[in-house]
Amino acid sequence: MTSVVITGSRYLVRPEQADQFGPFEKTFLAEGDSWMDASAAVQGSLPYYLAEEFNRRGKTHLIINISTSGQTLQRISATMSGDYLWWLKQLRYDAVLLSAGGNDFIDAARDEAAGEGLLRDMQGQPLPADGYECVRQEALRSLVDGFLNPNFAAMYDALRASSRNAGTPLLLNCYDTPVARNAPAIPGLVGPWLWTAYRSNHIDPSLWPSLTQGLFRDIKAAVEGWAIGRTGVELMPTTGVLTPASPDATGSSGDWKNEIHPNARGWRKQASIWADRLA
Template structure:
């Protein structure tokens, strides 16, 4: 008996590569961003490390992984009818493992002209007392409202599906990184927070507190998705990983780059999921 995590694109064309290890006691669908897909080219993913731990526990489970690194919640919703909904129609799952929202926050801080996203343009401004002064509250509220609307679309797709109307969805709440110049690929992917803060002229002395604030907002937003929605579970993923050295430009402690776990980081994340997933 063996637990398997397999990419959905592979499972569609070669299902026998996974099914030969069955029959499976439980089957999960993983959807979302790089926290569900892969943190770097040479690293594993949360589903992979979950499958390893399932094996250690003597469980025979299948995780079909349809997530895509870099995807925002908005992008997942835009592609929903082409991918997520199709997979929901294939079979009944014991749970959907879902990670989204983090990229939306980061993009709103990084991929806009200074002062036009969720951060103020602090160039030439006096040094504020704390990082809160760097956050545009109106833009932040608009972003949260927008994400809430998009998650409702995901939730309704699940609840109106023919085979998974009662399937629980488990939400990744991320963990808090350290803003530092540690991209996944230089000049291609990242850094993320480091770029956002430097673009907006935010003093490095405020970076740690500002990052804490933003990731508290991300966690609170995701935990808010559980309110009034049956079968929606926020996984307690925060506060589990050791922070990286802010001067490190690569792998450091539990982080392979600025915002993604490395192998030891994934291992620390797995128990949070095992605590809520069905045995």
């Protein structure tokens, strides 16, 4: 017997590929972005290393993974009639593992025209004392209050309305703070993310560390807000865990594989924290 992580689509077609290793002590549903995505072979993902950690501890658990690289909370909520809602009806889970919100912040910083997204266009502007002054506060409020909070509420309400999982704990990834640097996941195709956003908005590199710290404080605050007044929602203490990368490194550095994803050493640190809670 061993712990297994398998995508939802694969489990539907070939359940024996996982079930042969059972019976399982616990079953978990993983949803969210690339930090959860089992198909993220280039940089790894939490469920893969979580299963590895379970095996190291002699546990036999099943993780059904329906997450997708690049997924935003807005898209997860908009497609709840798809995988998420369907899987809530199929099995009783010991916990739902969710990583969401980070991509929404990054997309808001990177994908809009200069000065029209989460960041101010600093071209021709005086250098502020703190990089966080480059954040457009009205855009931040709109992102959190207008998109993230209602979309999380929809996910939470769907979980609590599920006959099988009305009392299932929902565990939230709080990420960790990366270093903005030119370290893509796939050069020329995927990433870098913050590095691109900062350059597009003409933000001086001297401001990047304090800006990144501020943005990830905002991400953590948003995620922490989702737990307020909601039963069974827990925050995973994953911030301040990873060794930062060198700002000049274009590949794996510290505990980071690329700009915003951990490497194997980093994933193992994160997985140990999750495994302690899921025990």
